[in-house]
Every structure is written in C-alpha cells, then in structure tokens.
Amino acid sequence: MVSKHTDILTALKQAVIKFNEKDCRDIAKMALDHGIDPRTAVDHGLIPGMEKVGMLFDTNEYFVPEVLLSTDAFYAALEILSPHIPKNDMKSRISVVIGSILGDVHDIGKNLVKIMFDIEGWEVHDLGRNVPFEKFVEKHLEVKSDVIAISAMMTTTMMGMKKVVAMAKKENPDCLIMIGGASVTKEIADVFGADGYAASHTEAVSGVLNMIEQYHAFKQNFPCSNRHKLKSPPLPNHKNRLLD
C-alpha cells in the first residue's frame, strides 16, 4: 500500500512536469480513492512537480509556454484535491487580505498560502494577482482585516511590498503585514517593515499566529501606545498553538 501511495505521488509529480492536465486530474482522483491525504498529495506530489518545472526553466529546458501548461496541470489537480482538505471549525476567525503584488502574475504560492488560511477557517479576502498597492490598503480598511498577506516572486516586483507596508501603516498602524515569495527573506521582511514572514505555505499559519501573539504582547507592555485594537481578540483556544 505504501509503495502504491508513493507511486501515485510520483505519478502526480510527473503529470505536472509533463504538463498533462488530464493525467493530473485522473491521478488526483486516484489519490483520493486510495485514501491519500489530499495535503500529502499537494505537498509531496504537486509541489515537487512544480519545483522540478522551476529547475527545468532555470536550465532553459522549459520556457514560459511549458511552465504555463504545467501551471494549468497543477491547478487542475489542486481543484480536485483542495475541497477534500478538512477545515478547522475554529471559533476565532482571523481576517486576512491576500494577493500577489502589482506586476507579478505568479500566484501558485499565494494560492497555497490562501488554502492554508481557508483550512484554519479564517476569513480570507483574495485580491488575486497583479494587485495595485492601494487595493491592499483599501480592502484592509473596508473589511477591517487583521492581516495583509502579500506575495512577490520577482526581485523586480518585491519592492512594491515595501510601499504597501508604508501605505498600510500610515492608514492604520495596527495593520499586521506578512510577506512571502521566492524573492523574499526574513531580513528583507524586516527591512521593509513587515511584521511577519514565512518561507512556505506550511509555515504561514504559525507565522500569522506568531505575529498576532507579538502584537498582543506589545499591547500589554505598552498599553498607552497609540496602536488600536485588532478586530480579532486574543485567541484563548490557541494556547497550544502559540497564542493566548
């Protein structure tokens, strides 16, 4: 059975690499039929496939059209798998505005992060990709989100995140901003004045919870500061998950 599961995950990876949308769909269904955890199928099938595509692109074996086709294949499987990923029925709903920064059409990573937030049962406002700076801030103010999460995959687009941080903090100093994407590091996040950073979708949820924990610690230590209240109160159920 284990080897059957491994075979299916390998086949899923290969279907992304070979940009075979139909195979991707069929193998994703097969994975579910064989009781493979859909998250495992994403993390150990689809993502390694996309990573390999990135390598082929780097070595000029693949060009943009192949990468686009692989992206379609990736999404075809993700569409089948993601509805089967169980969601938490958390009482506290953190509210997040998320999007890929202006000039950036890469959205696979952003969408994986979004799925993780969805799984947590959080309120997620997805602005999509190539999002103008002011849209992040406008949406944050409109829905009073706790967090703005921004993705940038290119060195040319990542500077835009610094602008969003400045614009958002000017409008609401309490807005917590998390940034990520292949071009971003923790150091860059610090330099940009972002409150949080996560290297991958698997760290994004704990990254947000950490950020909120630090915010509440700050409020406790500096009650007279002019920071305002977050929409979501401290989350008592999160004791075992970083927050109090």
Ligand code: B12
């Ligand atoms: C797929 C892809 C594309 C697809 C995008 C399709 C789509 N819908 O996303 C297409 C073909 C459209 C494309 C186009 C281009 N691409 Co491209 N692309 C890639 C590729 C191969 C894979 C990216 C990917 O999806 N990885 C898989 C996901 C799972 O990983 P990830 O994106 O890193 O996301 C994870 C983390 O970064 C993190 N994360 C991401 N976002 C966020 C946000 C938050 C808040 C958090 C906490 C975490 C987080 O979590 C994610 C999940 O674990 C990369 C190569 C690579 N090795 O990354 C190049 C790459 C990003 N592309 C690149 C380039 C140059 C381009 C083009 C300019 C090419 C061209 N000549 O036209 C155009 C630009 C278009 C534009 N204006 O945006 C360069 C960028 C170089 C740079 N450093 O600036 C790369 C690195 C390739 C390279 N080595 O040159 N691309």
